[in-house]
Amino acid sequence: DQQVKQNSPSLSVQEGRISILNCDYTNSMFDYFLWYKKYPAEGPTFLISISSIKDKNEDGRFTVFLNKSAKHLSLHIVPSQPGDSAVYFCAASEVVSNQFYFGTGTSLTVIP
Amino acid sequence: GAGVSQSPRYKVAKRGQDVALRCDPISGHVSLFWYQQALGQGPEFLTYFQNEAQLDKSGLPSDRFFAERPEGSVSTLKIQRTQQEDSAVYLCASSLWGLAISYEQYFGPGTRLTVT
Numbered sequence: 001d002q003q004v005k006q007n008s009p010s011l012s013v014q015e016g017r018i019s020i021l022n023c024d025y026t027n028s029m030f031d032y033f034l035w036y037k038k039y040p041a042e043g044p045t046f047l048i049s050i051s052s053i054k055d056k057n058e059d060g061r062f063t064v065f066l067n068k069s070a071k072h073l074s075l076h077i078v079p080s081q082p083g084d085s086a087v088y089f090c091a092a093s094e095v096v097s098n099q100f101y102f103g104t105g106t107s108l109t110v111i112p
Numbered sequence: 113g114a115g116v117s118q119s120p121r122y123k124v125a126k127r128g129q130d131v132a133l134r135c136d137p138i139s140g141h142v143s144l145f146w147y148q149q150a151l152g153q154g155p156e157f158l159t160y161f162q163n164e165a166q167l168d169k170s171g172l173p174s175d176r177f178f179a180e181r182p183e184g185s186v187s188t189l190k191i192q193r194t195q196q197e198d199s200a201v202y203l204c205a206s207s208l209w210g211l212a213i214s215y216e217q218y219f220g221p222g223t224r225l226t227v228t
Contacts, residue, residue, distance in 0.1 A: 043219030089154050102154030
């Protein structure tokens with residue numbers, strides 16, 4: 001059973017606008033969340049993370065929001081750039097575990 | 113510096129063949145993870161090493177899958193008697209510490225296995 005879900009397989013956004021990627025999870029024990037970015041033929045690269053004690057974390061153009069009661073997190077990219085075009089995976093873990101659970105990914109296309 | 117490398121990048125195997133996939137983690141990284149990524153899916157955890165000790169192999173799908181890291185650096189994932197459902201990208205990731213301390217994993221480019 002998929003514990004982390006990304007229900008939008010793809011998203012297209014105009015350059016300069018905001019990209020919002022969503023992720024839902026089912027396991028209330030998850031307390032650490034990450035976003036990874038993946039280009040074709042490369043492995044995922046870490047983008048940004050958030051722990052369950054926070055509801056927002058910002059790093060430059062990237063902001064992750066966590067809503068624990070809704071078991072929902074989102075990644076905002078502002079402004080979007082063509083180089084942001086990639087597949088984005090969210091992942092979740094329990095602090096005592098060595099396992100990450102990944103979503104199925106959202107393919108973002110930023111149109112110049 | 114050098115990242116995580118994996119070889120081969122592509123492997124085609126006939127059903128029933130054995131394959132061995134290699135991972136060279138970042139030098140000095142204590143933790144090493146193997147993931148399987150089927151087409152259109154996210155990576156799924158297979159197994160975890162801390163140095164040479166395999167601490168978690170709960171994600172290995174069958175006893176045909178075997179992983180080792182004998183000297184605490186290079187790791188090999190072996191699949192015996194490959195089946196078509198084994199076709200996937202196999203990702204290796206390393207981390208300086210265990211996940212309880214540092215959550216940042218560095219991924220290799222993966223090995224795409226196709227079983228015909």
